[in-house]
Amino acid sequence: MKQVRDSFRLLPLALATCATTTTLNLKAPAQAAFHDSPKAVLDEAWQIVNREYVDTSFNQVDWQTVREDLLSRRYSNTQEAYLALRQELERLGDPYTRFLDPEQYRALTSQTSGELSGVGIRLKLDPSSQILTVVEPIANSPASTAGIRPGDQILEIDGKPTRGMTVEDASRLIQGEVGTAITLKIQRSGQSPFEMPLTRARIELPNVSSVLRQEGSGRIGYIRLTEFSGHAPEQMRRAIQQLLDEGAEGFVLDLRGNPGGLLQASIEISRLWLDSGSIVRTVNRTGKSEEIKANQTAVTQLPLAVLVDGGSASSSEILTGALMDNNRAVVVGSQTFGKALVQSVHPLSDGSGLAVTIAHYYTPGGIDISHRGITPDIEINLTEGQRRVLAGNQGLIGTLQDPQYRQAVSALESTIARRRTSTPPSLGLNVGEETMRSN
Numbered sequence: 001m002k003q004v005r006d007s008f009r010l011l012p013l014a015l016a017t018c019a020t021t022t023t024l025n026l027k028a029p030a031q032a033a034f035h036d037s038p039k040a041v042l043d044e045a046w047q048i049v050n051r052e053y054v055d056t057s058f059n060q061v062d063w064q065t066v067r068e069d070l071l072s073r074r075y076s077n078t079q080e081a082y083l084a085l086r087q088e089l090e091r092l093g094d095p096y097t098r099f100l101d102p103e104q105y106r107a108l109t110s111q112t113s114g115e116l117s118g119v120g121i122r123l124k125l126d127p128s129s130q131i132l133t134v135v136e137p138i139a140n141s142p143a144s145t146a147g148i149r150p151g152d153q154i155l156e157i158d159g160k161p162t163r164g165m166t167v168e169d170a171s172r173l174i175q176g177e178v179g180t181a182i183t184l185k186i187q188r189s190g191q192s193p194f195e196m197p198l199t200r201a202r203i204e205l206p207n208v209s210s211v212l213r214q215e216g217s218g219r220i221g222y223i224r225l226t227e228f229s230g231h232a233p234e235q236m237r238r239a240i241q242q243l244l245d246e247g248a249e250g251f252v253l254d255l256r257g258n259p260g261g262l263l264q265a266s267i268e269i270s271r272l273w274l275d276s277g278s279i280v281r282t283v284n285r286t287g288k289s290e291e292i293k294a295n296q297t298a299v300t301q302l303p304l305a306v307l308v309d310g311g312s313a314s315s316s317e318i319l320t321g322a323l324m325d326n327n328r329a330v331v332v333g334s335q336t337f338g339k340a341l342v343q344s345v346h347p348l349s350d351g352s353g354l355a356v357t358i359a360h361y362y363t364p365g366g367i368d369i370s371h372r373g374i375t376p377d378i379e380i381n382l383t384e385g386q387r388r389v390l391a392g393n394q395g396l397i398g399t400l401q402d403p404q405y406r407q408a409v410s411a412l413e414s415t416i417a418r419r420r421t422s423t424p425p426s427l428g429l430n431v432g433e434e435t436m437r438s439n
Contacts, residue, residue, distance in 0.1 A: 037075075038075045038077070038078045038080070038081030038082075039070070039071050039075070039081065040349055040350075041078070041081065041082075041085075041348050041349060041350050041352060042070045042071065042081055042084070042085050043067070043070075043071060044348050044349060044354075045085055045089075045099060045348060045354045046063075046066065046067045046070060048346050048354055048356055049063070049089070049092075049097065049354075049356055050063055050067075052285070052344060052356050052358050053092070053097065053285065053356055053357060053358070054284065054285045054341070054357045054358055054359055054360060055092070055094075055285070055357075056285050058092060059091065059092045059093045059094070061091045061092065066088050066091075069088075070084060070085065070088060078350065082099060082101060082352070085099050086098070086099050094341075094357050096339075096341055096343050096355065096357050097343070097354075097355060097356045097357045098354075098355050099352065099353075099354055100345075100352055100353040100354065100355065101352050102350065102351035102352050104352075104353070105345075105347065105348075105351065105352055105353030106351075108345065108353065108355075109345075109353075111227070111229065111261075112229055112230065112261055112262055112345070113229065113230045113231075114204060114205050114207060114227075114229030114230045114231035114232060115202055115203065115204055115205060115230070115231070116175065116202075116203050116205060117175060117176060117177060117178050117200055117201070117202055117203070118174050118175045118176070118200055118201075118203060119141060119142045119143045119174060119182060119184075119198045119200060119201075120137055120138035120140075120141020120142055120143045120144060120201070120203045121134050121135075121136075121137050121138070121141070121143045121148060121174075122134070122135040122136050122137075122138070123135060123154065123167050123170060124167065125166065125167055126153075129153075130163075130164075131153045131154075131155075131162070131163070131187075132153065132154040132162045132165060132167065132170055133151065133152070133153050133154070134148055134149065134150055134151065134152040134153075134154065135150060136150045137149075137150075138203055138205070138206065139206070140203075141201065141203050142198045142199055142200065142201050143198065146196055146198055147196075148184075148186070148196065149188065151188075151189065152186050152187070152188050153186065153187040153188075154170065154184055154185070154186065155185040155186065155187050155193055156183075156184070156185035157170060157173045157174060157182070157183075157184060157185075158173065158182055158183055159183070159185075160173065175200075176200050177200065178200055178201055178202050179199060179200065179201075180199070180200050181197060181198070181199055181200075182197075182198050182199075182200060183195050183196065183197045183198070184196050184198065204231050205229065205231070206235065207225060207226050207227045207228075207229050207231065207232045207235060208223060208224070208225055208226075208232060208235035208236050208238075208239050209223070209224045209226075209239075210222060210223045210224070210239035210242065210243055211398070212243055212246045212247070212248055213398075213399070215400065215409045216409075216413065217417075218249050218250060218409070218412065218413060218416045218417075219246075219247050219248050219249045219250075220248065220249070220250055220251070220252055220409055220412070221239075221240070221243030221244075221246075221248030221250070221251045221252070222251075222252045222254065222398045222405070223236070223239050223240070223243070223251060223252070223253050223254065224254040224397075224398060225253065225254065225255055225258055225269070226257070226258055227258060227259070227260075227261045228258070228260060228261030228262050228265035228266050228269070228315040228316075229261055229262065229265060230262060230265065232261070232262075232265045232269065233265055233268035233269050233272070236269050236272055237272055237299060240272060240299045240300060241299060244299070244300060244302075248302065249302065249303075249416045249419070249420065250302050250303040250304065250305075250412040250415070250416045251300075251302060251303070251304045251305070252304075252305050252306075252307060252398070252405060252408045252409065252412070253273075253304060253305070253306045253307065253329070254307045254397075254398055254405070255306060255307060255308050255312045255316040255319065255320060256307050256308060256309040256311060256312060256333060256404070257309065257311035257312070258311065258312055258313070258315075258316040259311065259313050259314065259316070259337075260313050260314030260315040260316055260317075260339070261314075261315050262315065263315065263318070263342055265315065266279075266280075266315035266316075266318040266319050267279055267280070267292055267318075269319055270294065270318070270319050270322045270323070271294050271295055271297050271298065272297070272298060272299050273298055273299075273300070273304060273323060273328060273329070274294040274298055274322060274323065274326055274328050275294055275296055275297075275298040275301065276293075276294050276296065276326075277293065277294050277322075277325075277326040277328075277364060278291055278292070278293050278294075278322070278325075278326070278364035279292045279293060279294060279318070279322040279364065280292050280318045280321070280322060280361050280362070280363065280364070281361065281362045281363075281364070281366070282342060282359040282360070282361045282362075283359060283360050283361070283362070284358060284359045285358070285359075294322075294326075302419075303412050303415040303416055303419065304323065304328060304329040304330075304412075305329060305330045305331075305332055305408035305409075305411050305412050306319075306320055306323055306324075306329045306330070306331045306332070306408075307332055307333050307404055307405065307408055308320055308331060308332075308333040308334070308336050308374065308376060309333050309334045309335075309336070309382075309404075310334060310335060310336065310337055310373075311337065312333075312336045312337060313336065313337030313338075313339045314337070314339045314341075316336065316337075317336050317337065317338075317339065317340070317363075317369055317373065317374055318361065318363075320336065320374055321363030321364065321365075321367070321369065321374060322363070322364055324363075324374065324377070325363050325364040325365040325367075326364060330377050330378065330408075330411045330412070331374065331376040331377045331378070332376055332377065332378045332380065332404055332407050332408040332411060333376050333378075333379070333380060333404050334376065334379060334380070334381045334382070334404075335372075335373045335374070335375055335376070335379075336369070336373035336374040337373055338369050338370055338371045338372050338373035338374075339369075339370070340360055340361050340362070340368055340369050340370040341357045341359070341360060341361070341370075342357065342358055342359040342360070342361055343355045343356060343357050343358065344356055344358045377411075378407055378408075378411055380403060380404055380407050382403060382404065386403055389401075390402060
């Protein structure tokens with residue numbers, strides 16, 4: 001099923017990559033023998049793949065010969081070297097082991113860290129006027145503090161007219177070092193154009209949104225997680241706790257369209273929902289297996305439904321598999337993406353990077369979901385018409401106008417009703433949760 005995607009992009013532009021579960025390796029790369037030559041980066045990348053790639057046969061490619069070939073060629077510029085490296089990596093038959101040029105690497109690290117350096121606005125290109133328009137400022141950002149509003153049009157960025165500019169173009173101009181100045185020329189409805197000076201800052205990106213909904217006689221805490229970034233676990237913890245404080249009796253966790261992110265984030269978020277049991281088992285290139293378990297730190301044991309679709313991948317599937325196989329949640333929606341590989345992302349000496357597959361993972365039940373995904377407990381596929389309605393009015397997502405959400409609420413009703421009659425509300429909390437509220 002096609003995933004329902006937001007029609008705007010977050011600045012700076014997030015890298016459009018395949019679904020991924022990653023670990024970040026931010027150690028400085030080793031010095032190569034070629035120093036200023038493009039061959040230095042090629043050799044760094046080759047060494048990483050040779051040392052870490054999950055398939056020691058390299059897809060039946062003679063990897064030593066690949067190195068000799070890469071280093072024997074003449075490259076007139078770095079782009080030629082990048083192209084040669086990409087072509088050799090393609091021979092591995094793994095779309096997740098890939099080279100990232102410096103701009104792609106910066107975008108990916110911002111995306112997975114859950115932070116950016118900018119002014120904190122979400123932009124879209126207005127389809128009728130073709131003018132860059134503010135969707136919303138990010139909370140507590142320079143843009144929100146300065147009073148930028150949804151619907152404001154960006155006419156100029158540091159004196160450069162934006163007409164004909166894409167969101168990607170604007171991203172490159174607006175992002176920059178923390179503490180540096182930028183001036184936006186704003187057109188606001190009913191006012192003359194005016195300039196707004198801003199100072200770039202480090203901004204935590206919101207990957208979690210939540211709301212308490214009264215659905216029939218039940219109070220449902222709806223949480224949507226868009227990516228497993230470095231800040232996502234703490235954002236998830238805050239969302240769960242806030243909804244508990246507001247009186248939630250059950251939860252719907254929406255992972256639809258979530259392409260994955262950091263492996264560690266998926267583990268930490270699993271532990272917020274799951275008190276005991278296995279979360280995931282990984283197997284590396286030597287066959288070494290590591291099982292990661294819950295550690296008695298769940299925030300709540302209240303009834304939970306998880307929403308998934310064909311855009312739910314990688315870390316989303318780790319979390320879904322952990323909750324499903326431990327009978328912690330009912331899974332509702334359509335078949336997930338089916339990616340059971342883990343990547344490590346490495347910086348290279350010229351500012352570029354390399355993502356390399358280092359392990360295979362299995363759900364707690366020992367299931368390999370590669371290329372087949374997870375089948376929900378309650379399978380409900382949206383029609384093309386329903387997808388168009390939700391894509392055209394995203395305010396309907398996570399409401400009773402959303403057929404998959406509606407089914408998730410229905411699946412929780414009987415459990416919530418039984419719990420209401422047999423368990424005092426205070427017992428929905430874990431030991432130590434009252435202490436956590438006061439911190």
